[in-house]
């Protein structure tokens with residue numbers, strides 16, 4: 001049997017940056033914590049916790065002088081103000097792509113546009129963009145939400161960085177049809193998600209079984225799994241290598257592997273190591289993890 005790794009898989013640039021910042025902080029041995037889980041991966045959150053950077057749910061749990069890490073999804077301006085007021089040191093791990101979307105939202109509102117954010121209402125990144133885009137900003141996540149968009153002369157459209165491009169285009173076309181006016185469209189979408197999806201789909205058609213690795217609370221990992229499962233009958237979503245067994249790969253020749261944007265390398269490598277050690281595998285890694293764009 002042969003293991004094949006998707007060309008793009010695992011940590012995206014913004015998540016890698018945030019994780020590196022948090023581990024550097026852990027090495028510095030300062031009293032600190034992340035505001036909310038740094039990424040959607042329980043194993044990494046636990047590891048950071050044991051290294052002295054625990055996850056805290058609110059700024060109330062921080063004491064003056066401590067360091068607070070803002071995660072890659074970003075936070076609103078009021079959170080920066082509250083952290084300063086508490087005399088906390090801010091380690092800002094907001095992904096630069098998210099930061100750009102926040103700034104564009106703010107600029108659109110200041111220029112008199114009605115900010116319309118196309119994305120998931122409850123996603124932390126979208127919530128942070130809304131806070132920068134001001135009180136009139138509105139989020140739509142499907143065509144039926146367009147009815148909630150107030151009439152305006154000028155609409156400024158932004159997209160959740162991880163939103164699906166095709167879905168965005170469909171919603172935007174319907175919005176422009178139902179709400180006429182001037183439009184300024186900021187394509188704040190990030191390529192990392194679509195690269196991972198395309199690479200997984202390409203591989204899914206060529207393998208007998210597919211393992212998608214990542215936290216069950218990670219939306220992008222779950223989405224990868226759903227896409228793969230549509231093309232490969234034996235698709236498995238695992239969080240760690242402990243969930244793997246030989247039965248999963250019975251009579252399979254080629255096994256595909258991918259991982260969500262919040263899955264650490266060491267978890268992917270561990271899964272590969274366990275699979276290679278299964279009797280039926282011949283340790284034929286077609287592409288090493290180092291060669292893949294992880």
Ligand code: F3S
Pocket residue numbers: 012013014015072095096097098161162190191192193261
């Ligand atoms: Fe940033 Fe894109 Fe990752 S917005 S956090 S690089 S998915």
